[in-house]
Amino acid sequence: MAKVLVSDTIDQVGIDILSQVAQVDVKTGLPDEELIKIIPDYDALMLRSGTRVTQEIIEAGTQLKIIGRAGVGVDNIDVKAATRQGIIVVNSPEGNTIAAAEHALAMMLSLSRHIPAANESVKANKWDRKRFMGAEVYKKTLGVVGLGKIGSHVANVAKAMGMKLLAFDPFISQDRAEQLGCTLVDLDLLFSESDYITLHVPKTPETAHLINAEALAKMKPTTRIINCARGGIIDENALADAIASGQIAGAALDVFEEEPLGESKLRGLENVILTPHLGASTAEAQVNVAIDVAEQIRDVLLGLPARSAVNIPGLTPDVMEKLRPYLQLAETLGNLVGQLAGGRIERLTVRLQGELATNKSQPLVVASIKGLLSQALRERVNYVNAAIEAQERGIRVIETRDAAQRDYSGSIHLSAQGSMGEHSVTGVLLGDGEIRITDVDGFPINVPPSNYMLFTVHRDMPGIIGKIGSLLGGFNVNIASMQVGRKIVRGDAVMALSLDDPLPEGLLSEITKVAGIRDAYTVKL
C-alpha cells in the first residue's frame, strides 16, 4: 500500500480521502533532519506553509511521486528540485481565495478603526475613546497590487463599500480591470494616490521589496498598507521606519520575511497590526484545500492525472482525457526514433500534423521527449522532468505544426539527429485507437509497433527478404509480421519486421553482412 506523510495540520476530511488508497502518517513540526530520515519511505507528502521542502528533503525522497501543498503558494517547496526528480507538485489554487481576501479586508477595517488596540485597552480596564478616533473607508482610494483571484475578490467587496479602486497588474487586461471597477495605473500613481494599499501578488524577483523606502516616500501620510500575500514583498525595516516617522499611517501584515517573525521593530508600533499567517485559516478554506489536494494525491497514486499540477503545464485532466491515445503514440514514436538514431541525440524535431497542429497538443511534445529518453532513463523520466532532462542532456527540441497535412485525422512526425546520423518516423492512430507506424526515414510503411522489431534499409532486389527470413529462422526467431516500403522499384527500401522473440546476440551483425543490406536496426518497444 502507498504511504503518505502529512507534515502540517490539515483538515481530517483530507486524511479520510487519502486513507482510501494509502497508509497516512500525520507527523507535524518535524525538524529537517527527521524529515530527511523518514521521507524515503513515502510515496507522497502533503503540507501547508509550515514545512519547508528543501532540495535535500526532495533528494532523500526517492519514492516520492507527488508533493501536495494545501494552499496556493508553493514557495516553501523547491519546485525546481522536485521537477528534476520527476515529482509532481500540486496546490489548491482557489480553495482559500475567499479566506485570504476576507482577512485582507478585515485587516483594512481593523487598521481604520484601531480595533486590536482598542480591544486591548478595554481589556486592560480602560475606556479611552479619544485615542481611537478612526477613518472611514467609504470614498477612499484602495490600490490593489495584483488583481488575481484574491485581489479581485478584495476589489469586489471594497467597491461595494464605496471605495474608489486603482490597480496595478501588468498581466491583467484593461477589460478585466474595468469589469472589477478598477482603474489600471502604474505603480507610482498607485503609491501616491492610494489611502490603502493591499498586496496580492506572488513573491518573485520582480515583487521582492516592491514596497521599499523609495516606494514609501511616494505615499501619503494617511496611507495604510496591508500585506496578506507573501513576506518579503515589503522591506520590513523600511516600513517600520516610515510608520515610526509618520511618513505613512500604518500597516497590517499577515506574512513576513522570516516566519515565525523574529526580532522586529514592527512589534513596538501601535499603528501596526500583526497576525501569524492566518489568511487561509478559516474552517471553510481548510476543508476546501484539504479536499482539493488530497483528491489530487489520491488520483496520482492511482495513476490518474492531477488537476492543479504546477510543474506539468498544460496537462490538465480534460486535456489528458482527449490526448491520452495520442500521448501513447508520441511516446512510442519517441522511443522508436531514439533507438533508430542510437548514440547521443543532439536534436529532436516534433511535427504535429493535421488536427494535432494546435497549442492544446503541446503535451505530445513532452510525451515524445519522454519516449526518446525512456531507453536511457527508464521509469526515471516522466511528464514532469522530461523537458528538463532533455535540456540538461543538450538535446534541442524543435516543435513545428502542420495543419495542412491531412493523412488520417492527425499524425505525429519525429526526427532525431544524433551522433550516428538522422532518422525519422511518422505515426497515426486508427479509428479503433490502434497505433500505426506509417513512415520510417521517408519510406511509407504501415506496421503496428510490437515489443521486438527489426528494421532494415536495403536495396529493393529479389531474394533479400528470403535471406533475412532464413537467417531469423536459423536462430529460431519467429516473425509475427513483415512489411516493405519503397519509393521506387529497385531503389532503396525499408523492411519492418515484428518479432515474437528478441534478436539473439550476433544476429544483427550477420544481417548487416547480407548482400544488399545497407543498415539494420533492432528496436525494443
Ligand SMILES: NC(=O)C1=CN([C@@H]2O[C@H](COP(=O)(O)OP(=O)(O)OC[C@H]3O[C@@H](n4cnc5c(N)ncnc54)[C@H](O)[C@@H]3O)[C@@H](O)[C@H]2O)C=CC1
Ligand atoms: N496569507 C495567506 O495565508 C495566503 C496568501 N496567499 C498569497 O496571496 C497571493 C495571491 O494569491 P492569488 O490571488 O490566489 O494568486 P493569483 O495568481 O490568482 O494572482 C496573483 C496576481 O498577481 C499578478 N502579478 C504577478 N506578478 C506581478 C507583478 N510583478 N506586479 C503586479 N502583479 C503581478 C498576476 O498577474 C496575478 O493576477 C499569493 O502570493 C499567495 O501565495 C494566498 C492564500 C492565503
Ligand SMILES: O=C(O)CCC(=O)C(=O)O
Ligand atoms: O496554509 C496556510 O495556512 C497558508 C496559506 C498560504 O499562504 C497560501 O495558500 O499561499
